[in-house]
Amino acid sequence: MPVIKIKDIAWGRLRSPSIDQQEEFLTDFGMAKAARTSNALYMRGTDPTHHLHITEQGEPGVIGWAYYANAEEDLDKISRVEGASKIEPIDEPGGGKRVRLTDPNGFQIEVVWGIEKVDALPVQKIELNRGSDKYRRSGTLTRLKNRPSQVKRIGHSVILSTNLKGSLAWYRENFGLISSDDIYAGKPDNIIASLNRADRGDEYVDHHILFAWQSDHIGLNHFSFEVEDIDDVLLGHDYLVAKKKYEHMWGVGRHELGAQVFDYWCDPWGRVHEHWTDTDVLNVANGSNLAPVTDLRAQWGDDTPQKFKNYGIR
Numbered sequence: 225m226p227v228i229k230i231k232d233i234a235w236g237r238l239r240s241p242s243i244d245q246q247e248e249f250l251t252d253f254g255m256a257k258a259a260r261t262s263n264a265l266y267m268r269g270t271d272p273t274h275h276l277h278i279t280e281q282g283e284p285g286v287i288g289w290a291y292y293a294n295a296e297e298d299l300d301k302i303s304r305v306e307g308a309s310k311i312e313p314i315d316e317p318g319g320g321k322r323v324r325l326t327d328p329n330g331f332q333i334e335v336v337w338g339i340e341k342v343d344a345l346p347v348q349k350i351e352l353n354r355g356s357d358k359y360r361r362s363g364t365l366t367r368l369k370n371r372p373s374q375v376k377r378i379g380h381s382v383i384l385s386t387n388l389k390g391s392l393a394w395y396r397e398n399f400g401l402i403s404s405d406d407i408y409a410g411k412p413d414n415i416i417a418s419l420n421r422a423d424r425g426d427e428y429v430d431h432h433i434l435f436a437w438q439s440d441h442i443g444l445n446h447f448s449f450e451v452e453d454i455d456d457v458l459l460g461h462d463y464l465v466a467k468k469k470y471e472h473m474w475g476v477g478r479h480e481l482g483a484q485v486f487d488y489w490c491d492p493w494g495r496v497h498e499h500w501t502d503t504d505v506l507n508v509a510n511g512s513n514l515a516p517v518t519d520l521r522a523q524w525g526d527d528t529p530q531k532f533k534n535y536g537i538r
């Protein structure tokens with residue numbers, strides 16, 4: 225039995241030399257400001273959660289990310305894990321309590337409870353007709369304005385690790401993550417990467433909340449954010465292209481494993497942020513799968529560019 229089973233990913237936490245520049249990028253990416261203090265920025269999505277992205281002022285760096293606990297008592301349980309902090313109040317906008325841990329790669333993992341809820345933001349929802357069902361929006365006009373994507377929530381983190389086996393054991397034993405797909409190269413016992421989801425029993429969850437790769441270095445490959453729909457991915461893409469100041473990493477395409485329609489962009493310090501929509505959702509009954517490395521392809525869209533392979537920064 226794991227120590228606890230986490231509910232979901234809560235936020236990513238970065239460090240950047242310019243909070244102004246970070247806010248500009250994240251706003252163009254489709255988030256909204258939740259709070260700004262003298263030394264940190266808190267950005268939110270359209271869901272009623274206080275924030276999903278934190279940037280602290282300082283040298284560029286990846287601090288880590290946070291998971292929501294399912295119950296307040298879980299903070300007590302996880303605080304007894306070796307190396308964990310005591311339960312501490314979060315002295316930041318949104319409040320709440322947390323336990324901090326350090327994963328085998330040096331990332332800070334916060335397990336949080338009691339973060340302030342806020343009202344959801346309005347979302348433009350576009351009804352789609354299909355070839356086989358073409359009257360779903362009869363009599364209405366679809367006229368989309370140029371705008372950023374509508375970021376809804378954070379979905380997952382992807383990391384490179386020099387100790388994949390130890391990292392997977394740590395996340396599975398402490399937080400109850402379960403494998404959706406373990407990826408092998410050559411022989412099936414040569415696992416080189418793994419996509420893991422939260423265990424919420426019968427409840428369906430995203431295909432992956434943590435994707436980890438064996439590598440020769442440690443780094444964040446990307447943080448990933450769910451948006452409303454496919455129009456939203458493409459509108460967001462065009463909006464960021466038009467800004468002419470951000471590096472595009474990969475997309476638009478549809479993944480094989482997870483099946484998300486994706487698009488990847490670098491922030492001004494090379495930290496990759498993904499837009500996605502329409503993931504596979506699984507529950508505990510779906511079990512775990514072993515997949516060859518060739519399954520890490522796009523079902524449509526370009527192949528992974530060379531610059532994004534083994535990409536990870538700290």
Ligand SMILES: [Fe+2]
Nearest residue numbers: 380382448498
């Ligand atoms: Fe992703």
